[in-house]
Amino acid sequence: MRLFFISPLLDVLKLKGIPEGISNIIVFLVVIVLVIFVGKILQYILRKIAVQLGKSMDKEHLFESCIKYLNCPLTFLLPFALLYGFVDYLPMSPHVNLIFLKILTFAIIISIAWIIIGLIYIARDEVYFYFHKNDTDNLKERKVTTQIQFISRILVACVVVITICVLLLSFERFRELGTTMLTGVGISGIIIGFAAQKSLGNLLAGFQIAFTQPIRLDDVLVVEGEWGRVEEITLTYVVVNIWDKRRLVLPINYFIEKPFQNWTRTTADLLGTSFLYVDYSVPLEKIRAEFTRLLEQNPIWDKKVNVVHVTDLKEKCMEIRLLMSAKESGPLFQLRCDIREGMIQYIVANYPNALSKTRIEMSKEKIVL
Structure with missing residues (x-):
């Protein structure tokens, strides 16, 4: 028919x-x-x-x-x-x-x-x-998306392997070859394990990172002396987006074996400092008032931390630490720069003699010949 x-x-x-x-x-x-x-x-x-x-x-x-x-x-x-x-x-x-x-x-x-x-x-x-990551406090979202990304990669790899196996098993010769090779699976497994122990170590590290999560997608890290955000986590490596748009690619077991800084491990908010080096004659209460005014008019400040301390007395000046807070590390850097610029302008305009200076005291003495 x-x-x-x-x-x-x-x-x-x-x-x-x-x-x-x-x-x-x-x-x-x-x-x-x-x-x-x-x-x-x-x-x-x-x-x-x-x-x-x-x-x-x-x-x-x-x-x-x-x-x-x-x-x-x-x-x-x-x-x-x-x-x-x-x-x-x-x-x-x-x-x-x-x-x-x-x-x-x-x-x-x-x-x-x-x-x-x-x-x-x-x-x-x-x-x-x-579970989008656009919110400022997105710890739960980043945790879930990191796990889902890793699990989806594992599932795709399993589908590919199973598909290849099904295709090979449809050939009679491959089925007979597979039956013959079963006796050597143990020895082959040991050999492959030794040969690919680095790759297997990376894969196991990937599982550990996916579920214990020392890092997550969009975490802010300081690693190898560079500041950046976790852009991608694969089965074998991690891509960190550096602040100047470079990409730092590290093996995934790096984050199991070596120390690094995670600024958003439990929360995204951070403390930041700016230092002033001024003369002893500067009025501290005026400095505190101006610092508070600058913070209150800056939308980046999260209204949590506002502290001015004299942290050191040096030979020619004193060190004043301005402590502030923000919801994220990126805006915090901008806040520190804004406060530093505003405070210098305030001191120059109102207390120009309070800038750090070198004192020389001259005295008249009778010279006897």
């Missing part, structure tokens, strides 16, 4: 004197084009349905993710699945038919694995949508 149009098409080609082999090829190509066309129509219909559902359910972000991650795999899966159903109707010899079925099976398995990976990414994006 063949599709309704194949026999008439073969008869027409036969009447035109086209050899049977070429006729079969033409019919084969016509069926493939038709299947691809039908698959595209189905894909278009599904896309329109997804867009309409997203608008009606107020879940546009979800259906946008579905279109983003499932559009390409469905482009291949639908035609392959339709062609798999029609392959018995094509004018092919049994041997060619078997080979074509095997190729289609491989293509369908890969497309299904691609769809599963897309579903993993859709779930990840949904978590990112509900």
Whole structure:
């Protein structure tokens, strides 16, 4: 039994004197084009349905993710699945038919694995949508997104490995080879373990970081003498976005084995200092009043810490520490610069003689010859 149009098409080609082999090829190509066309129509219909559902359910972000991650795999899966159903109707010899079925099976398995990976990414994006990191105090959001990112990478790797195994097991020769090699799995495992212990160590460190979380996405770190934010955490390395837009890439086990500073481990707010070196004659109460005024008019200050201390007395001046606080490390740096600039302008305008100076005392003495 063949599709309704194949026999008439073969008869027409036969009447035109086209050899049977070429006729079969033409019919084969016509069926493939038709299947691809039908698959595209189905894909278009599904896309329109997804867009309409997203608008009606107020879940546009979800259906946008579905279109983003499932559009390409469905482009291949639908035609392959339709062609798999029609392959018995094509004018092919049994041997060619078997080979074509095997190729289609491989293509369908890969497309299904691609769809599963897309579903993993859709779930990840949904978590990112509900636990966004835009808030200032985003400890919970960063904790969840770090774990989800690592888990999604592990799941994708598992899907890829399982897909490769399924493809290999579809070959009889590979199944026999696998059975033969089972006796050497123990020795091979030991050899591979020694050869790849560095990579395995990184992978285990990745698990430890994902769940104990000494660092999270968007954490502020001081590492290798550089200040930056955690931009990406993979299975084997961490990318730190340095303040001047450079990227510092470190192996993931670095954060297990070596010390580093995490400024946002439990909270994002920090204390900052600015130092003034002025003459002993400067009125401290005026300095405190001006410091408070500058803080109150600056929106970066979180209104928690406002302290002025004389922290040291030096030979030529005294050291005044201005202590302040802000919700994040980046704005805190700007606040410190603003306060330092404002205080210097205030002292220059009101107490110019109070700037640090060198004193020389001259006395008249009678010189006896």
